[in-house]
Amino acid sequence: MSNAWRRKIISAIAEGFCAIAVLLALIPLAMILFYVVKQGFTSLNWAFFTQMPKPVGEAGGGMANAIVGTLILIAIAALLAVPIGCICGIHLAEYPTSKFSSIVRFAADVLNGVPSIVVGMFAYIIAVLPVKRFSAFAGGLALAVLMLPTVVRTTEELLRLVPAGLREGALALGATRTSAVFTVIVPAALPGILTGVLVALARVAGETAPLLFTAFGNRFWSISLRQPIASLTQQVYLYANSAYDDWHRQAWAGAFLLVMIILTLSIIARLSVRRLERMNRP
Amino acid sequence: MRRSADDRVFRITTGMFAAIVLLLVIGIGFELWRQSMLSIDKFGFRFWTGRVWDPVSGEFGALPFIWGTLYSSFLALLLSTPIALGIAIYISELSPGMLRQPLAYLTELLAAIPSIVYGLWGVFVLTPIVRKLELLLPESLRRTPFFSGPPLGVGMGMAAIILSIMVIPFTSSVAREILKNVPIAQREAAYALGATRWEAIKVAIGFGKTGIIGAIMLGLGRALGETMAVTMVIGNNPQISPSLYAPQYTMAAVIANEFTEAADDLYLHALIEIGLLLFIITIFVNFISRFFIWTTKQRMVRPA
Amino acid sequence: MLTAIDMERFNAALAPSAAALESMNAKISVRDFDFFYGSAKVLHGITLDIPDRQVTALIGPSGCGKSTFIRSINRMNDIIPNARAKGTISIDGRAIYSSDTDVVSLRRRVGMVFQKSNPFPKSIYDNIAYGLRIGGMRNRRELNNVVERSLIRAALWDEVKDRLNESAFALSGGQQQRLCIARALAVDPEVLLMDEPASALDPIATTKIEELIWDLKVNYTIVIVTHNMQQAARVSDRTAFFMLGRLVEYADTKTIFMNPKEKMTEDYVTGRFG
Numbered sequence: 001m002s003n004a005w006r007r008k009i010i011s012a013i014a015e016g017f018c019a020i021a022v023l024l025a026l027i028p029l030a031m032i033l034f035y036v037v038k039q040g041f042t043s044l045n046w047a048f049f050t051q052m053p054k055p056v057g058e059a060g061g062g063m064a065n066a067i068v069g070t071l072i073l074i075a076i077a078a079l080l081a082v083p084i085g086c087i088c089g090i091h092l093a094e095y096p097t098s099k100f101s102s103i104v105r106f107a108a109d110v111l112n113g114v115p116s117i118v119v120g121m122f123a124y125i126i127a128v129l130p131v132k133r134f135s136a137f138a139g140g141l142a143l144a145v146l147m148l149p150t151v152v153r154t155t156e157e158l159l160r161l162v163p164a165g166l167r168e169g170a171l172a173l174g175a176t177r178t179s180a181v182f183t184v185i186v187p188a189a190l191p192g193i194l195t196g197v198l199v200a201l202a203r204v205a206g207e208t209a210p211l212l213f214t215a216f217g218n219r220f221w222s223i224s225l226r227q228p229i230a231s232l233t234q235q236v237y238l239y240a241n242s243a244y245d246d247w248h249r250q251a252w253a254g255a256f257l258l259v260m261i262i263l264t265l266s267i268i269a270r271l272s273v274r275r276l277e278r279m280n281r282p
Numbered sequence: 283m284r285r286s287a288d289d290r291v292f293r294i295t296t297g298m299f300a301a302i303v304l305l306l307v308i309g310i311g312f313e314l315w316r317q318s319m320l321s322i323d324k325f326g327f328r329f330w331t332g333r334v335w336d337p338v339s340g341e342f343g344a345l346p347f348i349w350g351t352l353y354s355s356f357l358a359l360l361l362s363t364p365i366a367l368g369i370a371i372y373i374s375e376l377s378p379g380m381l382r383q384p385l386a387y388l389t390e391l392l393a394a395i396p397s398i399v400y401g402l403w404g405v406f407v408l409t410p411i412v413r414k415l416e417l418l419l420p421e422s423l424r425r426t427p428f429f430s431g432p433p434l435g436v437g438m439g440m441a442a443i444i445l446s447i448m449v450i451p452f453t454s455s456v457a458r459e460i461l462k463n464v465p466i467a468q469r470e471a472a473y474a475l476g477a478t479r480w481e482a483i484k485v486a487i488g489f490g491k492t493g494i495i496g497a498i499m500l501g502l503g504r505a506l507g508e509t510m511a512v513t514m515v516i517g518n519n520p521q522i523s524p525s526l527y528a529p530q531y532t533m534a535a536v537i538a539n540e541f542t543e544a545a546d547d548l549y550l551h552a553l554i555e556i557g558l559l560l561f562i563i564t565i566f567v568n569f570i571s572r573f574f575i576w577t578t579k580q581r582m583v584r585p586a
Numbered sequence: 587m588l589t590a591i592d593m594e595r596f597n598a599a600l601a602p603s604a605a606a607l608e609s610m611n612a613k614i615s616v617r618d619f620d621f622f623y624g625s626a627k628v629l630h631g632i633t634l635d636i637p638d639r640q641v642t643a644l645i646g647p648s649g650c651g652k653s654t655f656i657r658s659i660n661r662m663n664d665i666i667p668n669a670r671a672k673g674t675i676s677i678d679g680r681a682i683y684s685s686d687t688d689v690v691s692l693r694r695r696v697g698m699v700f701q702k703s704n705p706f707p708k709s710i711y712d713n714i715a716y717g718l719r720i721g722g723m724r725n726r727r728e729l730n731n732v733v734e735r736s737l738i739r740a741a742l743w744d745e746v747k748d749r750l751n752e753s754a755f756a757l758s759g760g761q762q763q764r765l766c767i768a769r770a771l772a773v774d775p776e777v778l779l780m781d782e783p784a785s786a787l788d789p790i791a792t793t794k795i796e797e798l799i800w801d802l803k804v805n806y807t808i809v810i811v812t813h814n815m816q817q818a819a820r821v822s823d824r825t826a827f828f829m830l831g832r833l834v835e836y837a838d839t840k841t842i843f844m845n846p847k848e849k850m851t852e853d854y855v856t857g858r859f860g
Contacts, residue, residue, distance in 0.1 A: 003722040004690055011480035015376055021368025022377075022385060025454075028447045029392050032403045039406075088303050091296035100297065107304040113568030114310065114561060115507025117534050121541075121557045122310045125317050145306060152303060176288040206396025209509040209534070213541045233398050237510065240402050248406070255399045262394055270387075379667070467704035471766070473665060475717035475773060476694035489707055581707075 033259070040256025043249045053219055053235070059246040063254055065221045066235035069136070072223060073215060073231055074201050076140025081147040082197055088148075089155025089193075090181060096160070105156075112149035119145050120210030128214060136222075136229035139215025143204040150203070154196025158189040195272045202265035206258055208233035232258055311561060318555035320548050329555060335520050337540070342552040346520035348559070350532040353524075354438060354512065355505040358445035363498050366450045367487075370457035370497075375483055386458070393451035401514035404444045409435040409515060412443065416527060431527040434517065439526030441516040445508055449501040456497035456575060460490040463582045493578030499571035503564050509534040533560050613638035613777060613807040614659060619673035621654055621663070628654050630832045631673070636824075641799060641808045643822035643839065645815060647854070651831040652811045656779050659809065660696040661689050677777070694721070697770035701782040703762040705754035705769075710746050713754045713765060717773040732772055740768035741798050760791025767798065771806075778802065780810040784817065796821050815855055819843050827851045 047062045054061030088108075092101050123142035128134055162185050170180035186193075208231075211217075216228035217238065223229070232254050239251035315322075321329060325342060332343015373385050413435030423429050431437075464486040472482040487494060517529020518539060533556045544550040612635030621629035629651050636642045644652040654663065661682065663669045674681050682692055694717070705713050714733045715723075723729055733750070737743035742764040746757070754765055763783060770778060780799070784792040799808060799821050812818050818825055819839060826836040827850075835842060835851045846852045 004688065007478050007481065007720065008690070011478035014480040014483075015372075018368040018372040018376055021365045022372050024365050025369055025389060025392065025447075025450050029388060029395075031407065032395060032399065035403055035407050036399060084299050084302050087296050087299035091293075091300040094296065095293065100300070104300045104304055107307045109572055110307050110565055110568065111303065113503050113507075113564055114307075115509065115534060115564055117507065117509045117537055118310070118314070118557050118561045118564075121537070121554060122313055124541075125313045125554075126309075129317075148303060148306070176292075178288055178292045181292070202394070206398070208396070208398045209538055212538055216542070233396065236398050236402065237514075240398075240405060240514065251402060255402050258396055259399060262396065266394055465704070467700060467702065468706065469665070470662065470698075470700065471704045471706065471769075472716075473662060474660065474693055474698035474700075475720070475769065476690045476692075477720055478690055481720050485706060 039252035043253035066230040069230040070232040077143035080144035085151025089152045092156040093159035108149040108152045117209040123214045134216035134228040137225045142210035147200045150200040158192040162188045195269045199269045202262045314558040318551045320551035321555045347533040349522045350530040354441045357442035358505045361446035362449045366453035369454045374461040397510040400511035404515040430525045436517040453501035460493040496571045496574030503567040615676040617674045622670040624668040640823040643818035643825045644811045646828035650828040652828045696777040697775035698779045709751045711750040736768040736772040740764045777807045
């Protein structure tokens with residue numbers, strides 16, 4: 001029956017296309033990783049990590065201030081987003097069906113979809129404009145807002161996974177809700193929550209747009225929260241846009257470092273998830 | 283009773299933290315609106331239809347940026363959707379069991395690469411390649427409005443390509459979730475009627491249709507807000523053109539480039555107004571996307 | 587030089603035995619059929635003949651393999667990973683587990699109705715037309731005819747003829763199941779496999795399905811899995827009793843229920859165990 005034949009051929013072709021689609025996505029991935037490693041790894045040297053950027057046009061120098069800057073920025077982001085996000089997540093997990101929780105959950109979803117540059121604008125308006133100065137704090141604030149939805153969602157999901165028996169046991173021993181939550185339930189979910197936080201940090205470490213007019217960047221060494229601060233991502237952007245080959249080289253090095261940081265954090269996260277699953281299955 | 287007082291305190295305290303999230307969303311919208319008043323008052327609706335963006339003379343029309351954002355996102359969806367769906371289908375239906383996890387992980391890796399790295403790679407590696415391809419394009423096609431203009435490499439076409447790569451993992455992972463949750467009874471019904479494997483897959487897609495549209499819209503939301511990779515390869519020229527060769531400008535890109543140079547308040551407010559529009563559009567698109575995905579998931583839990 | 591004994595053996599080999607004669611009228615012929623899920627053997631040496639245009643019921647306690655067996659007849663088990671079959675199942679004399687079997691056409695000849703009705707999220711019309719459309723039928727008039735005919739045969743036409751474009755999900759559970767039967771009938775199968783078709787339905791809907799089966803057997807060979815023994819007794823011509831993956835007894839329904847040969851059969855049909 002030729003109709004059956006035709007359909008089988010169509011089926012094979014369609015399935016083949018799907019396989020090609022996978023290749024089409026993996027090829028750019030491979031290319032990016034290849035170039036980042038090839039151009040970036042070779043440009044990494046001790047100077048990159050320890051030296052400051054040289055004046056325009058001079059070769060050499062490094063991104064020490066930018067590396068430290070990124071670390072400071074994500075530290076600020078974590079300090080702001082983790083407490084707020086976790087407690088919000090705790091509330092959502094403890095009162096999952098309340099109207100208020102639904103609204104907050106929806107708001108977190110909305111926040112998740114706001115473009116990072118718009119969040120940067122917001123941070124500019126509330127943290128830069130009033131004091132008429134760019135600052136590391138403003139940059140950290142922008143990153144915190146970007147991280148917040150992820151922390152909330154991770155915390156809520158992980159708390160919901162904690163077996164109900166744990167809570168009942170604590171309450172049966174006379175614990176108040178507060179103490180049951182903070183001494184039993186949260187600790188049980190803590191490894192997973194920390195993993196989620198790591199993943200969120202990895203993601204915001206790679207952000208550039210919101211820092212452009214909050215942290216603003218700084219040619220010099222600065223670790224003050226109230227001054228502009230350099231960041232790895234912004235420095236890479238700056239160097240990439242320049243006309244100097246040496247700066248291009250350093251941009252690749254910065255990109256390589258960024259990708260390494262993110263990959264490492266995500267691998268740690270994945271391994272912890274695996275270990276967690278094994279721990280929770282007796 | 284001690285416990286209920288503690289309960290109340292607990293609920294209110296944690297609730298206050300939760301309210302921060304809510305206040306943030308409202309706050310962002312409010313502040314963006316408040317800080318774009320000068321521009322809203324001066325230009326009104328003309329802001330969205332004006333084609334001239336001239337900070338020097340104080341004339342601000344945002345149409346080129348709206349065009350750039352919408353056109354680049356639309357093209358990105360055109361390229362990414364078939365590939366993302368193909369990946370989702372392959373991973374969830376066709377691939378050998380052992381490959382499933384690694385392929386899923388690799389696809390998600392695409393989402394983990396920072397935007398600036400995409401931009402770097404786009405500018406230094408992909409643009410020269412695309413430029414060579416642009417030069418090779420036959421003369422007959424070069425005369426159509428879609429490929430007119432000098433082949434610079436950077437331009438709408440490059441932006442569309444980079445955006446589509448960045449969007450693929452988002453659409454693909456949601457589509458995969460949806461396909462995984464289609465009840466197996468649907469596929470069995472198709473097989474029992476003599477369907478081929480692809481026909482059975484089509485039945486599954488049909489069942490999860492709404493959710494898959496939601497997945498595509500999720501990708502759209504991502505593309506609309508993308509900044510760094512786009513601004514590095516799109517050419518940053520506020521012109522409206524259907525040509526893939528022409529350098530153009532998006533809302534996110536103009537904000538990124540000009541925000542720190544906005545010397546006067548009107549200029550700043552005009553940029554913030556663009557940010558406000560971006561905010562509203564992405565909220566809207568994401569809302570619809572989540573609604574579609576949620577509806578489909580509901581249907582899968584209770585099929586009939 | 588052939589001896590007399592050889593001649594005797596030779597003639598015996600040529601003359602068809604009673605069993606062989608019976609199997610020549612069988613629509614579906616099963617010989618030494620084993621089935622494995624991975625390394626677990628779930629069917630052991632099943633051998634039976636299912637006669638044409640009769641209703642054959644498969645009964646037995648949960649987990650006895652009757653569902654696995656019926657799903658082997660249209661090779662639905664193929665979609666389960668690590669599933670393996672050994673032995674032969676033949677339909678009209680042709681083995682269906684051979685390397686040149688076209689599974690797609692097999693499944694058009696052997697239709698299936700599932701325990702829980704599974705209509706597509708389409709209109710009533712499009713549900714029934716689905717099998718026809720993938721088979722290449724495009725002509726609107728032909729489609730209309732077959733859709734109507736299938737719905738009539740499934741005793742659903744009068745109830746839905748004015749709302750063919752409505753969603754299939756708007757129908758009641760019993761109606762949806764009859765829709766699924768109509769959908770299976772539309773592609774004109776010769777055999778209809780029914781895996782506990784009424785177990786999710788209320789008594790009235792169940793009766794309707796049973797009446798339908800009785801009417802359908804004039805034109806189709808029907809194999810039905812049921813855990814409801816009264817149903818098997820009401821509806822079938824022959825009954826096969828499965829237990830722990832083996833065929834314990836197979837005979838015409840009256841014998842199985844009134845006069846079973848095996849003690850296990852008797853225990854089961856009289857309700858002495860599960």
